[in-house]
Amino acid sequence: MPRTIFEPFRIKSVEPIRVTTRDERKGLLDQARLNPFRLHSDDVLLDFLTDSGTGAMSAHQWGAIMEGDESYAGSPSFFRLEKVVRSITGYKHLIPTHQGRAAEHLLFEIAAKPGDVIPNNTHFDTTRANVEVRGCEARDLPTPEALKPRERHPFKGNIDLARVEALLSSEAHRVPFGMLTLTNNSGGGQPASIENVRAYKALLARFGKPLILDACRFAENAMFVKQREKGQAERSVREIAGEIFSLADGCTMSAKKDGMVNIGGFLALNDDALAEEARRLLVLTEGFPTYGGLAGRDLEALAVGLEEVLDEQYLRYRLRTAEFLGEKLLAGGVAIVEPTGGHAVYLDARDFLPHLAPEQYPAWALTCALYLEGGIRAVEIGSVMFGKRLPDGRETYAPLELVRLAFPRRVYTQSHFELAAEVIVELKQKAREIRGVRIAKQSPHLRHFTAELDWA
Numbered sequence: 001m002p003r004t005i006f007e008p009f010r011i012k013s014v015e016p017i018r019v020t021t022r023d024e025r026k027g028l029l030d031q032a033r034l035n036p037f038r039l040h041s042d043d044v045l046l047d048f049l050t051d052s053g054t055g056a057m058s059a060h061q062w063g064a065i066m067e068g069d070e071s072y073a074g075s076p077s078f079f080r081l082e083k084v085v086r087s088i089t090g091y092k093h094l095i096p097t098h099q100g101r102a103a104e105h106l107l108f109e110i111a112a113k114p115g116d117v118i119p120n121n122t123h124f125d126t127t128r129a130n131v132e133v134r135g136c137e138a139r140d141l142p143t144p145e146a147l148k149p150r151e152r153h154p155f156k157g158n159i160d161l162a163r164v165e166a167l168l169s170s171e172a173h174r175v176p177f178g179m180l181t182l183t184n185n186s187g188g189g190q191p192a193s194i195e196n197v198r199a200y201k202a203l204l205a206r207f208g209k210p211l212i213l214d215a216c217r218f219a220e221n222a223m224f225v226k227q228r229e230k231g232q233a234e235r236s237v238r239e240i241a242g243e244i245f246s247l248a249d250g251c252t253m254s255a256k257k258d259g260m261v262n263i264g265g266f267l268a269l270n271d272d273a274l275a276e277e278a279r280r281l282l283v284l285t286e287g288f289p290t291y292g293g294l295a296g297r298d299l300e301a302l303a304v305g306l307e308e309v310l311d312e313q314y315l316r317y318r319l320r321t322a323e324f325l326g327e328k329l330l331a332g333g334v335a336i337v338e339p340t341g342g343h344a345v346y347l348d349a350r351d352f353l354p355h356l357a358p359e360q361y362p363a364w365a366l367t368c369a370l371y372l373e374g375g376i377r378a379v380e381i382g383s384v385m386f387g388k389r390l391p392d393g394r395e396t397y398a399p400l401e402l403v404r405l406a407f408p409r410r411v412y413t414q415s416h417f418e419l420a421a422e423v424i425v426e427l428k429q430k431a432r433e434i435r436g437v438r439i440a441k442q443s444p445h446l447r448h449f450t451a452e453l454d455w456a
């Protein structure tokens with residue numbers, strides 16, 4: 001077999017990329033109030049803001065779109081999707097939603113109450129926000145290696161079982177269920193091992209608590225397990241994913257990631273009573289239970305996407321993408337979270353910009369510099385996203401200042417990644433010129449999406 005890992009697809013339809021000058025980008029970034037979320041995407045050269053809903057669908061998916069049945073109730077498209085979800089996850093009930101956070105909202109409404117604590121390896125920002133809006137506490141309990149960017153542990157997405165046990169031993173009555181995010185997006189796109197999921201499941205079961213997965217990137221996680229975990233190399237990714245799902249009682253899913261679609265999500269559960277309650281709420285906020293917030297054609301595209309994502313040739317290429325960029329950055333002296341994650345490369349902004357203090361939001365400043373320098377749009381996973389302004393005016397800060405370059409699925413080719421590496425390595429040479437930022441305007445929830453900033 002040749003050693004080159006190539007894009008296992010041909011390109012049938014293309015979108016032109018607009019090339020801008022540095023001067024243009026300076027004006028555009030000022031107009032966006034130094035917030036990359038406020039940029040127009042056609043002013044971006046390489047859009048690594050997110051891997052969510054930004055992927056390219058296959059010809060097979062586009063074909064399936066024409067098969068979509070748009071009946072309000074009982075659409076065959078729903079039953080097609082239900083069959084696929086059941087065959088992959090084994091869960092009895094499929095509750096479609098327009099995207100992942102709607103599934104999270106349903107889950108916390110029906111299965112948690114104010115004052116509860118939800119343990120997780122790391123809650124993603126929307127998950128945390130949905131937990132907090134419910135009056136609950138989102139408790140991040142990642143394995144200690146997850147907080148050491150340079151430590152090359154194969155499963156930095158593991159949950160810290162000792163701390164889960166301590167929580168359950170002292171406050172089990174406050175814990176309605178445990179969660180696990182696969183892969184751990186906020187922690188670097190890092191996988192959890194099957195061994196960790198098994199032990200977490202056993203621990204929760206000892207206290208009579210269910211396990212719910214945040215399964216957005218379940219296939220990438222399963223591929224990492226195949227590549228890295230002892231005794232898993234000979235199993236298929238489908239089998240590995242199936243075992244992980246079988247260890248849990250349900251999942252929330254943003255299908256915009258490993259569902260390979262531009263919109264969609266679901267909540268899947270085994271428990272009949274909970275599912276019934278979820279559907280009751282679904283009708284209020286999303287739609288009738290056989291379409292959730294989606295069109296029949298979306299359900300069809302997702303049914304195909306969930307099968308395609310399990311293609312191991314694709315997954316090998318997918319994980320190699322991040323590794324490829326990571327190797328180039330490391331060779332150029334840029335510190336990243338190691339090893340590279342499934343869907344993204346995370347730059348360590350504290351290392352990149354050692355002259356900036358936490359209150360100058362180094363990771364945010366680096367996202368601005370990446371855009372100015374090379375038209376690259378990335379996302380801050382640092383103190384603007386995870387810090388807070390407390391009611392007394394004090395600020396809290398995140399444990400890590402990371403910049404995530406997240407890769408849309410099947411969209412960019414190897415030369416795009418070579419270009420990104422060139423830009424970032426060159427920017428590192430003049431990192432001392434990068435100024436910090438301060439927040440001029442912010443909202444109390446998910447402030448990073450809309451904040452307005454100034455250079456400090």
Ligand code: F0G
Binds near residue numbers: 051099102214256265
């Ligand atoms: N859970 C995880 C781990 C996620 O990464 C996301 C979304 C969600 C839940 C919410 O799903 O967007 O469909 O409502 N992550 C995107 C990202 C936005 O850029 O990482 P959603």
